[in-house]
Amino acid sequence: MTPNELPAGSAAFPAAVIPRLPAESTPTVQFQDVCLSFGEVHALDHVSFSMNPGETRVVLGAAGSGKTMLLKTAVGLVMPNSGHIRLFGEEVTGRKEAQLFDLRARVGILFQEGGLFDSLIIAENVAYPLLNQHAIEQSHAPSEAEVKQRVREALRFVELEHTLDKFPSELSGGMRRRVGIARAVVTAPALVLYDSPTAGLDPITANTIIALILKERDLRNTATIMVTHRYQDGHLMANFRYNPSSGEIEPAASSQKTTRFLVMREGRVIFEGSQPELLASTDPYVQKFARPGSA
């Protein structure tokens, strides 16, 4: 724990002298009137939203509506034409590539295509962001043993420790998705972006993937943005939690106010609200994504 994280009134800092803690008041992600065009196509059209540490956003929308671009601009992999994006309170827009690395090192990403390197074994794939992160923070480069340990832990987290020496091509689609999650969380990031983590999976495997995402979120209070086509994924994120004592997913005692839904259409966020608000929407486009069993 750093002095900044000390609770108000703790012995070391009497309440009267504690400054306001920026970590608690600074949004993890902030989009302000963000526009991104490819020729005539408005991939992002005046997008604004904000989320705080530990919160969840579920992003729904038709193919081509801008969901992937929302995630890619969030970490500066694609720069918008206008507007402002801040991560952890720091400006992403206009930042030089070299200065983006330190911000990206605090974010885990599961890419839509999975993004595993076919020529690397699973252990090397999972180690990749860890080695990258420490190349940036050269001050504490990890030993080889430490990297191995962290990779093992991340793979154990997704119950795939036995695949360390395999190539991605030797794993099923669901297993590759789990390796992708291990790689996204190996650095213990404060924010994880999941792009369509359940796409193309059978319902049982899809639920296993969401259970892992819940486990990551609830064990470490990770801020989470999840793009999905499945209403069920959002429903689970909003109403379930990981119970560390039982190791199981269980219904959350109260409906999770920290999970909000965004629905995108042709680059615009046409809906933002809680699950009950999503279900109550009378917009036919929004309704398409608000039904159990919807695409």
Ligand SMILES: Nc1ncnc2c1ncn2[C@@H]1O[C@H](COP(=O)(O)OP(=O)(O)OP(=O)(O)O)[C@@H](O)[C@H]1O
């Ligand atoms: N590099 C690019 N060049 C031109 N157009 C692009 C590029 N990347 C994205 N687009 C366009 O931007 C729009 C938004 O794309 P995006 O990938 O964000 O959609 P999506 O909502 O993620 O779709 P899907 O559900 O199919 O993954 C689409 O019209 C897409 O064709």
Ligand SMILES: [Mg+2]
């Ligand atoms: Mg996409």
